[in-house]
Every structure is written in C-alpha cells, then in structure tokens.
Amino acid sequence: MKINRYQDITTIEGEGKKDYIDRHSAFLHCEDNAKAGEKFTVKVKVGDAYPHPDDFDHYIAWVQLWDGENMLAQTNFTAGALGSTPNQAEVDFYIVPGKKMKLTAAAFCTKHGLWHSDEKLVEIAE
Amino acid sequence: MKINRYQDITTIEGEGKKDYIDRHSAFLHCEDNAKAGEKFTVKVKVGDAYPHPDDFDHYIAWVQLWDGENMLAQTNFTAGALGSTPNQAEVDFYIVPGKKMKLTAAAFCTKHGLWHSDEKLVEIAE
Amino acid sequence: MKINRYQDITTIEGEGKKDYIDRHSAFLHCEDNAKAGEKFTVKVKVGDAYPHPDDFDHYIAWVQLWDGENMLAQTNFTAGALGSTPNQAEVDFYIVPGKKMKLTAAAFCTKHGLWHSDEKLVEIAE
Amino acid sequence: MKINRYQDITTIEGEGKKDYIDRHSAFLHCEDNAKAGEKFTVKVKVGDAYPHPDDFDHYIAWVQLWDGENMLAQTNFTAGALGSTPNQAEVDFYIVPGKKMKLTAAAFCTKHGLWHSDEKLVEIAE
Numbered sequence: 017m018k019i020n021r022y023q024d025i026t027t028i029e030g031e032g033k034k035d036y037i038d039r040h041s042a043f044l045h046c047e048d049n050a051k052a053g054e055k056f057t058v059k060v061k062v063g064d065a066y067p068h069p070d071d072f073d074h075y076i077a078w079v080q081l082w083d084g085e086n087m088l089a090q091t092n093f094t095a096g097a098l099g100s101t102p103n104q105a106e107v108d109f110y111i112v113p114g115k116k117m118k119l120t121a122a123a124f125c126t127k128h129g130l131w132h133s134d135e136k137l138v139e140i141a142e
Numbered sequence: 143m144k145i146n147r148y149q150d151i152t153t154i155e156g157e158g159k160k161d162y163i164d165r166h167s168a169f170l171h172c173e174d175n176a177k178a179g180e181k182f183t184v185k186v187k188v189g190d191a192y193p194h195p196d197d198f199d200h201y202i203a204w205v206q207l208w209d210g211e212n213m214l215a216q217t218n219f220t221a222g223a224l225g226s227t228p229n230q231a232e233v234d235f236y237i238v239p240g241k242k243m244k245l246t247a248a249a250f251c252t253k254h255g256l257w258h259s260d261e262k263l264v265e266i267a268e
Numbered sequence: 269m270k271i272n273r274y275q276d277i278t279t280i281e282g283e284g285k286k287d288y289i290d291r292h293s294a295f296l297h298c299e300d301n302a303k304a305g306e307k308f309t310v311k312v313k314v315g316d317a318y319p320h321p322d323d324f325d326h327y328i329a330w331v332q333l334w335d336g337e338n339m340l341a342q343t344n345f346t347a348g349a350l351g352s353t354p355n356q357a358e359v360d361f362y363i364v365p366g367k368k369m370k371l372t373a374a375a376f377c378t379k380h381g382l383w384h385s386d387e388k389l390v391e392i393a394e
Numbered sequence: 395m396k397i398n399r400y401q402d403i404t405t406i407e408g409e410g411k412k413d414y415i416d417r418h419s420a421f422l423h424c425e426d427n428a429k430a431g432e433k434f435t436v437k438v439k440v441g442d443a444y445p446h447p448d449d450f451d452h453y454i455a456w457v458q459l460w461d462g463e464n465m466l467a468q469t470n471f472t473a474g475a476l477g478s479t480p481n482q483a484e485v486d487f488y489i490v491p492g493k494k495m496k497l498t499a500a501a502f503c504t505k506h507g508l509w510h511s512d513e514k515l516v517e518i519a520e
Contacts, residue, residue, distance in 0.1 A: 017460050017498045017513065019397070053225060055232075070238075072324035077346065077465075082395045085507030087455075088223040091233070092344060094329065094378060097214040099179060099238030106181075107217070108234035112196075112225030120395040126346060129463030135395065143334045143372045143387065145271070198450035203339075203472065208269045211381030213329075218470060220455065220504060246269040252472060255337030261269065305477055307484075322490075340475040343485070349466040351431060351490030358433075359469070360486035364448075364477030 020131045025065070039066040042079055042121035042133045049141040050113045056138070058109045060091075060121045062131075067102035070095065073126065076105035080122040083113075095126075116140050146257045151191070165192040168205055168247035168259045175267040176239045182264070184235045186217075186247045188257075193228035196221065199252065202231035206248040209239075221252075242266050272383045277317070291318040294331055294373035294385045301393040302365045308390070310361045312343075312373045314383075319354035322347065325378065328357035332374040335365075347378075368392050398509045403443070417444040420457055420499035420511045427519040428495070433488045434516070438469075438499045440509075445480035448473065451504065454483035458500040461491075473504075494518050 022041050025034040045059035060079045062068060068076055075095045081088045091107045098105065105123070121133040148167050151160040171185035186205045188194060194202055201221045207214045217233045224231065231249070247259040274293050277286040297311035312331045314320060320328055327347045333340045343359045350357065357375070373385040400419050403412040423437035438457045440446060446454055453473045459466045469485045476483065483501070499511040 017496070017510070018463055053227070055224075055229070072347070085396055086504070087220055087502055087508075089217055089219050089233070091215055091217040091235075093215050094213055095324070095347075096212075097235075097237050098181075099240055101179070101238065103181070103238060106236040107215070109217075109223075110232040111223050112227065112229060114225055118395070124465055126464070130465075132395070143370070143384070144337055198473070211270055212378070213376055213382075221450070221473075244269070250339055252338070256339075258269070305479070307476075307481070338474075339472055341469055341471050341485070343467055343469040343487075345467050346465055348464075349487075349489050350433075351492055353431070353490065355433070355490060358488040359467070361469075361475075362484040363475050364479065364481060366477055 018129060020129060022132065022134045035066045039063040039068040040123065040125055040128055040131045042123035042131055044119055044121045044133055044136045046119070046136070046138065049139050050117070052114055052140045053112060055110045055112055058111060058119065059106065060109065060123075061104050061106040062123045063104040067104055068125070069102050070098035070100050072096065075126055076123055077126050078124050079105065079107060081109050081111075082120040082122065083117045113138065113140065144255060146255060148258065148260045161192045165189040165194040166249065166251055166254055166257045168249035168257055170245055170247045170259055170262045172245070172262070172264065175265050176243070178240055178266045179238060181236045181238055184237060184245065185232065186235065186249075187230050187232040188249045189230040193230055194251065195228050196224035196226050198222065198226075201252055202249055203252050204250050205231065205233060207235050207237075208246040208248065209243045239264065239266065270381060272381060274384065274386045287318045291315040291320040292375065292377055292380055292383045294375035294383055296371055296373045296385055296388045298371070298388070298390065301391050302369070304366055304392045305364060307362045307364055310363060310371065311358065312361065312375075313356050313358040314375045315356040319356055320377070321354050322350035322352050324348065327378055328375055329378050330376050331357065331359060333361050333363075334372040334374065335369045365390065365392065396507060398507060400510065400512045413444045417441040417446040418501065418503055418506055418509045420501035420509055422497055422499050422511055422514045424497070424514070424516065427517050428491045430492055430518045431490060433490055436487045436489060436497065437484065438487065439482050439484040440501045441482040445482055446503070447480050448476035448478050450474065450478075453504055454501055455504050456502050457483065457485060459487050459489075460498040460500065461495045491516065491518065
C-alpha cells in the first residue's frame with residue numbers, strides 16, 4: 017500500500033495538484049519547545065490552504081499523532097461532523113512529554129488513502 | 143454492563159468518593175451557542191478538580207463526543223501519553239453544526255469502565 | 269443520549285419494527301464455557317434474521333466487546349467494506365480469559381445510534 | 395517515523411532477531427480467490443512462529459486491514475485481552491469484495507512501533 021508523503025505545494029505545478037496535495041496533508045501545529053512534565057498542545061489539522069470534502073463517501077476518517085515509533089493518540093471522525101461541507105479536519109491533543117520528541121501526523125482519506133506529515137522536532141526547554 | 147453517570151461531587155460524602163467520581167467523569171467544555179455552518183470547539187476533559195492516573199494498567203483509553211444518538215468523534219490514547227503521571231486526559235474537537243445539538247461525552251477507564259456525562263444543549267445563534 | 273437495548277423480536281409486533289430492531293442488535297456468538305488461559309473465540313455480528321445497509325451515509329461504523337466493565341476490543345469499519353449492499357457486520361475476536369466473563373456487545377449505526385446486547389455469562393470449564 | 399516491513403525470517407540470522415521480527419509481523423490468512431458480492435474471511439494475526447507479550451506496557455494495541463489505499467477495518471485491543479501472557483493477537487474480518495483486492499495488514503506494538511505486511515492479491519473467482 018502507498019503512503020503519501022508531505023510535499024511543499026509551492027514546489028508543485030498546477031492548481032489542481034496543489035489543492036489535492038494540500039487538502040490531504042496532515043499538518044502539525046505546535047510550539048518548538050515543550051516543558052518536561054507539563055501539558056503540551058499539538059494540533060493536527062488536515063489541509064492548510066485548501067479544504068477537504070466532508071461527504072459521506074469521501075472524508076477524513078481519522079488522524080493519528082506519533083512520537084517517533086510510538087503512536088500517542090488517534091481520533092476517528094464520523095462523516096458529517098464538519099457539516100458535510102469542505103473544511104479542515106482538526107483536533108487538539110494534549111500530551112505530556114518527558115524528553116525531546118519527533119512528532120509525525122497521519123491522516124486517512126476514505127478515497128485517497130494514507131498521508132504522513134514530515135517529522136517535527138520538539139525540544140525540551142530548560 | 144454498567145454505565146456510570148455523572149454526579150455532582152458537591153453532593154457526595156467522603157473525599158475518596160468525590161475524587162473517584164470526579165476523576166472519571168467526562169466533562170464537556172464549550173460555548174452555549176454555536177453558529178450554523180461555522181467551526182465550533184468542544185473540549186472533552188476527563189476529571190475536573192482531580193487528576194486520573196496515566197499508568198500502563200490504569201488510564202483513560204478513549205473518549206467519545208456524541209450529539210444525540212450520533213457519535214461525532216472518538217479519540218483513543220496510548221498509555222503514557224500524559225507522561226505516566228496523574229492528569230486530566232483532554233482533547234479538543236472541532237465540529238460544524240447545522241442545528242441545535244445535545245452533546246454528551248463518554249470516557250473509558252481501563253480499570254473503572256465507562257462514564258457518561260450529562261447532556262449539554264447547544265443552541266444555534268442567529 | 270439513548271442506549272438501545274436488545275429486544276427479542278418474537279415479542280415485537282410488526283414486520284418493520286422486527287426488522288429495525290433485529291438488524292441493529294449486536295449478537296454475541298460463542299461457547300458457554302471457556303478454558304482458562306486458552307484462546308476463546310467470540311463473534312460479534314450485527315443483525316441475525318435481517319441485514320443492515322452498508323451505505324456511505326448509513327452503516328455500522330463500529331462494534332465493541334465488553335467483559336463486565338472492561339472493554340476488550342473495538343473494531344471500526346469503513347463504509348463499503350460489506351460491498352455497499354445490506355449484510356450483517358461481523359468480526360471474530362480471540363480473547364484469553366482467566367476467570368468467568370460477563371460479555372456484552374455494542375454496535376453503533378451512523379443513523380440509529382448505539383445498541384447494547386444482553387449480557388452473556390461464560391463459565392470457565394475445569 | 396519508521397515503518398517496519400515484513401521480512402521472511404528464514405533469511406534472518408540469529409534466533410533473537412527471528413523472534414523479534416516474526417512476533418511483530420502482521421500476517422494475512424485468507425483464500426487466494428473470493429466471490430464477488432459474497433462474504434470473504436480475512437484473518438489478521440500478529441506473529442506466526444513466535445508469540446508477542448500482552449503486558450500492560452507492551453502489547454499489540456491495534457491491527458488494520460487495507461485493500462490498496464483503502465482501510466477496510468481497524469481493531470483496537472485493550473492490554474490484557476490475551477490474558478497478559480504471550481500469544482498472537484488475532485481477529486477475523488468479514489468483507490464483501492466487488493473486484494480483485496490488494497490486501498495489506500498493519501500492526502502497532504506499543505514498544506516497537508508500526509509493522510506492515512506484504513501485499514496479498516486476492517482474485518475474484520468466476
């Protein structure tokens with residue numbers, strides 16, 4: 017099975033292809049530094065500049081948050097939770113790190129499969 | 143199987159029992175009014191005044207967000223995501239309502255079972 | 269939120285109502301006795317005499333297997349996995365009991381909510 | 395994040411390494427041919443010759459069944475469902491294919507990450 021990898025859409029030719037790649041990409045939104053032992057917020061949002069359909073036969077069914085090889089959390093969505101109109105599927109996770117993390121987000125579209133973000137390093141601030 | 147229901151701990155006798163009930167209860171945090179067709183944030187947080195263990199053999203494994211009879215989303219956590227110290231499991235969902243909602247949160251503790259919140263009405267503002 | 273409970277359809281009046289209740293009910297199929305420390309098969313099947321739609325906007329999205337207050341496993345289905353024609357959603361779990369169990373199955377229909385089976389006692393054979 | 399791929403353990407040197415790879419690999423067990431429109435059983439079993447721990451801090455937390463880029467189903471397990479002794483996590487899915495399939499299984503170990511099986515072709519018999 018194919019795993020689609022993040023691509024910077026500013027390097028992509030063609031509006032349709034930019035839209036396709038952006039709206040399926042899982043983006044991590046969080047600070048670059050966390051405090052050990054304290055709650056740290058990580059938003060996973062699918063699509064940045066473009067929205068994805070929320071149709072019954074075509075929607076983002078789940079997202080995952082990974083730290084290295086360890087999955088921290090997975091959110092499953094029911095089709096229609098975004099009002100059946102195009103939007104960015106989105107969830108905020110609250111995790112408590114002990115050491116530096118290598119975060120990855122994943123998203124599954126029921127028509128266009130699995131998408132993995134780039135890895136984001138989060139350092140532990142002193 | 144038993145479904146544990148929310149109880150207002152100010153009505154409960156005994157510190158241990160208050161702690162037990164509070165730390166397992168799933169709380170909904172959101173506005174009372176939403177705008178139709180716009181993203182609406184709903185935090186589900188397990189425990190309010192008291193934290194719950196995040197031990198491998200005893201943790202909050204998942205939470206769900208329901209609107210009436212429809213489940214909108216479920217988040218599964220991996221033990222240790224809260225640093226293996228007591229805390230409130232927490233996740234923010236972003237949903238897009240079309241009409242008024244009757245929200246319920248559910249939480250599952252791997253030692254103490256299933257907990258349902260009270261229902262919270264969210265009206266659609268004009 | 270409402271939790272629909274199993275009803276014996278032979279006690280129900282009206283073909284449409286029998287069909288509605290049967291096709292949403294989660295049925296446990298397993299032996300009455302298990303051996304401690306050995307794998308034990310439990311089938312969860314939604315519907316017995318009647319099939320449920322597998323439409324994108326109306327399908328059985330997940331089933332759960334509980335032992336008392338402990339959830340043992342949950343299976344999430346993607347719409348269309350049953351070929352988009354009416355059928356009984358079905359999964360076989362393999363669990364290893366240590367002592368007698370009180371099993372319950374749950375099923376979630378994206379149009380008609382949550383359904384809980386009756387509890388089934390499984391004794392440990394000597 | 396790393397995705398571990400199936401390796402034939404007869405080509406691996408060292409008993410410990412064979413055991414490590416085998417007990418984490420997700421195996422697909424199903425016929426080579428299916429009938430269009432009829433239920434088809436696919437067993438996903440983690441480990442073949444070697445069992446995996448079912449410890450609270452180290453267990454197989456979920457498996458997935460994919461057909462090409464489409465995830466058909468995911469089963470999440472609670473630690474201890476295999477009696478807290480080493481065994482092969484196992485689940486049987488029932489799917490209804492319409493055309494030939496390229497099945498892949500995935501498994502997630504809470505200590506050793508994500509494992510993908512080889513792809514298995516299932517033809518539709520006339």
